[in-house]
Amino acid sequence: MGIPITEVAEVIRSKNSGPYELTMDIIFKDFDSYENVKQKNIINKKLISSLYQIPEEDIISIINFDPAKAIKITIKRPLVAGAVGESDVYGAQQHAPLLGIEV
Amino acid sequence: MEELKVLSPTAILGYGFPEESFQRGLEQHPDFIAVDAGSTDPGPYYLGAGVSFTDRQAVKRDLKLMLKAGKKLKIPVLVGTAGGSGANEHLYWTEDIIKEIAREENLELKVAVIEAQIPKEEILKKYEEGKIEPLAPAGELSREDIEETTRIVAQMGVEPIIDALENDVDLVLAGRAFDPTVFAAPCIKAGFPKGLALHMGKILECASIAATPGSGSDCMMGTLRHDCFILEALNPKRKCTVTSIAAHTLYEKDDPYRLHGPGGIINLEETEFTQIDERRVKVSGSKFIPSEEYTIKLEGAKKTGYRTISIAGTRDPIMINQIDDILEAVKDMAKNNFSNIKSDDYQILFALYGKDGVMGKLEPLKDKPSHEIGIIIEVVAKTQEMANTICSFTRSSLLHYGYPGRIATAGNLALRYSPSDIEAGEVYEFSIYHLLTVEDPKEYFPITVKTIKGSE
DSSP states (O other): OOOBHHHHEEEEEEEESSTTEEEEEEEESSHHHHHHHHHTTOSOHHHHHHHHTOOGGGEEEEEEEGGGTEEEEEEEOSSOTTSTTOOOTTOTTOOGGGGGOBO | OOOEEEEEOOSSTTSOOOHHHHHHHHHTOOSEEEEEOOOSTTOHHHHHHTOOSSOHHHHHHHHHHHHHHHHHHTOOEEEESTTTTOSHHHHHHHHHHHHHHHHHHTOEEEEEEEOOBOOHHHHHHHHHTTOEEEOTTSOOOOHHHHHHEEEEEEOBOHHHHHHHHTTOOSEEEESSBOTTHHHHHHHHHTTOOHHHHHHHHHHHTTGGGGSBSOOSSSOEEEEEOSSOEEEEESSTTOBOOHHHHHHHHHTTOSOTTEEEETTEEEEOTTOEEEEOSSSEEEEEOOEEEEOSSEEEEEEEEEEEEEEEEEEEEEOOHHHHHTHHHHHHHHHHHHHHHTTTSOGGGEEEEEEEETTTTTTGGGOTTTTSOOSSEEEEEEEEESSHHHHHHHHHHHHHHHHHOOOTTOOOTTOSOEEOOSSOEEEEEEEEEEEEEEEEEESSTTTTOOEEEEEEETTO
16 A cells, blocks of 8 residues: 555645646655656556546546646546536536545 | 836736735836736636626726826736626726726826627638637537627737737737736737747736745736746745746646647746745746647637526435435426426536535545535526526425435425525526637737826
C-alpha cells in the first residue's frame, strides 16, 4: 500500500476549461514527490477511467507540467456546463475521487 | 521604452479590491489599468438572456475608482468582455454605468467602444461557406442551432484593441475579448514581444488569484520588459511565488504548454519562472506562434424553456433505500396525468443531494447514500405556466406516494419553503462554441469613438 496522495499534494482541484471540458490539477508539495508519481506513471488513463467510470476516450489529456510540479487531467464533461440536468456549472467540485489515490 | 507597467485591480470587474492595494499600484506609476469583466463559467444564461452575472453597484464601485485614477494619472483604462458576456446588451449596460459615473464625478472621458456581437445572418452565411468548425469536444454545428441561438459573440484578439488605442482614448470598452488581450494589446502596440505580453495578460486577468494566498478581489502589478515580465502582488499580505505563478498557468486550461487564442497559440515549452525576491516572480521564454489561418472563437446560447423548482428532503431510510424506483414511479404518474402535453415539451428532473447531486454520472459512491437526502424537484417546460403546473403535480405526488413498505404515511417530504415551488425563469444552454476563420482579425469588431461628458 502506498501513501495517500493528500499527504504529498498541496492542491487537488477541478474546474471548467470552457463549458465542454473539466480539468483537474494535482499540484505536489515538492519536486521529489512529483517526480516519483510522474516516473511511476501513477496517474494514467486507466486509473482516471475507473475513478470516474468513464471510457478512456473521454479522457482528453493527462499532462505533466514540470514548472508547477503538477499533473493535469482533462476529461470531456458528461453534460455541457449549465445544460438541463447538469450539476456543477463551474466544475469546481469534481475532484473528490482523486483524493483517494495512493502513491 | 524599456518597460511597461500594468495595473490589474481585480479578477473580474465587480469582484472588488482593497483601495490600499490599488493605491500602492498607482504609486508605482503604471502605464495603464486593465481589467477583464467576463467569463463563460457562470453558465449559458447570462449570454443567452443578455444579463450581467456581476452586480451593477459592485461594477460601478470598481469602475469609478479605476476611471478616476486613470484620469488623474493620464493613463488609459481598458475593460474586456464588458458586462460579463460581452454581447451588445452587456456592453451598453456597462456604458450606462460609465455615463452615470461621469455625471456624478464630473468627468470627461474619450471612450472607444468595441462591439463583439455578430448577427445571426452573417454566421449562417459563414456556416454555408464552411468557415465554422467545432472546437472539440463540442459537436458539429447545424443551421437549426444557429437559428435558435439568441445572441452570438466572438472573442476578439489584440488587433481591434490596438486600433482603438490609436485614438488616444481614456477608456477602451471592449465586448467579448480573449481574456489576456486588454492587458497585452497596449504592450504589443508599444513594440513588446507578443508571447510575453499575452502570457502576462493570461496571469494578470485573474489578478491576485495567481498570488499566495490567492484572491479574486485584490490587485496585481505586471511589469513587461523585452525579455521577461515581473509579477508582484500589491497587497503586502500576498506574494507571488514560482509555485503560485506556475500553478496559475494551469488554471482553467486543458494544456499548460499551449494556450490557444485568436490567431495563434502562446507556447510555454521554454518558459522559465524565477523567484527574484520574496514577493516577485520573473517569467521569461514564452512565445507566440501564429497559426496559418486566423480563427476567432464564437460563443452562443439558446433558450430551452422555463424552470420551476421545489426544494425538499427525506430522512426516511425505507424511502432512501428505494429512492430511484420511487422517483421513476412519480415521473410516470406525471406522464399519465399530463398525457395531453407532448412529452418533448417538458422534462422532470430530480437532483439528489446526499447521493449524487454534485457529481451526477461521475459519482462513484451513488449506491451509498447518506442518512438524509436533499431533493430538488425540477421541471423545465416550454412555458413557465406549464413548468409550474407539472412541478406542482410532481411535488404533491411525491409527497403522498405510497411506496412499498411505507411506515410514515403522513407525507414523504420535508418541504423547505412556503410557497414550496419557485419559478426560476428562462433556461438557456450553450449552443455555439466553435471557431470561425476570418480574413481580417478586425472585421467583426467595429470601433466607435465617443466623448462621455459629466456636465451634459
